[in-house]
Amino acid sequence: MGTRSLTPRSPAGRAAARPRLSVERVKRAALKQIERDGLAAFSLRRIASELRCEPMSLYHYFPSKGHLLDALVDDAMASVVTAPRETDPFERLRLLAYSYRAMAHRHPKLFQLVAVHRLNTPTGVKAIDQVLALARDAVGDERLAAQYFRVFGYYLTGAALDETAGYALGPSAAEPVTEAYVDLECPRLAAAAPYFKPKYWDSTFELGLVGLLAAMRAHAKGVASAAGVR
Numbered sequence: 574m575g576t577r578s579l580t581p582r583s584p585a586g587r588a589a590a591r592p593r594l595s596v597e598r599v600k601r602a603a604l605k606q607i608e609r610d611g612l613a614a615f616s617l618r619r620i621a622s623e624l625r626c627e628p629m630s631l632y633h634y635f636p637s638k639g640h641l642l643d644a645l646v647d648d649a650m651a652s653v654v655t656a657p658r659e660t661d662p663f664e665r666l667r668l669l670a671y672s673y674r675a676m677a678h679r680h681p682k683l684f685q686l687v688a689v690h691r692l693n694t695p696t697g698v699k700a701i702d703q704v705l706a707l708a709r710d711a712v713g714d715e716r717l718a719a720q721y722f723r724v725f726g727y728y729l730t731g732a733a734l735d736e737t738a739g740y741a742l743g744p745s746a747a748e749p750v751t752e753a754y755v756d757l758e759c760p761r762l763a764a765a766a767p768y769f770k771p772k773y774w775d776s777t778f779e780l781g782l783v784g785l786l787a788a789m790r791a792h793a794k795g796v797a798s799a800a801g802v803r
């Protein structure tokens with residue numbers, strides 16, 4: 574009768590051990606799922622399947638799907654950077670605008686949530702406070718700073734949504750009109766259409782941002798003049 578070999582299995586012959594769960598692993602898996610399949614398909618059960626764990630294991634790290642989404646929004650907002658405080662405030666606002674836009678392009682599916690998410694976490698309210706401080710440094714007036722904070726948000730959110738998930742990708746049950754119809758019935762749209770393409774997004778974004786910052790500079794001069802500063 575043959576004898577069974579008692580030679581230990583080599584490391585290569587053993588099944589690879591699964592990496593331990595962690596907050597960062599769960600967030601990475603969640604972000605990967607959202608960017609691949611969209612927010613509507615996002616679920617803790619699917620994340621657990623990808624991580625090869627029980628769904629209940631995820632609740633050790635996040636009490637609910639909403640708490641996990643909050644954490645992803647926090648990470649997205651924390652990735653937006655500005656120049657050092659000693660830099661001109663208008664330049665800091667410009668850099669912040671481009672950093673925010675870049676975040677939206679890095680995470681276009683998640684950004685659909687970021688754009689409408691209530692920033693009521695410590696990370697969120699600090700991000701709001703930082704931009705308000707930048708606006709206050711730029712225009713020198715509390716009311717104008719608050720209003721320009723809103724205007725800045727209107728511009729950045731709208732631009733980023735349009736570029737990552739906007740008009741051309743929006744829902745509609747109508748049969749799209751043909752290019753021939755547009756050429757014949759909507760000549761201004763036909764003429765403008767080439768400039769809506771992605772190759773013009775950078776220059777269009779800069780055009781709007783320059784105009785917004787110019788308006789802020791004009792208001793800042795008016796505030797300084799009213800205060801007797803030359």
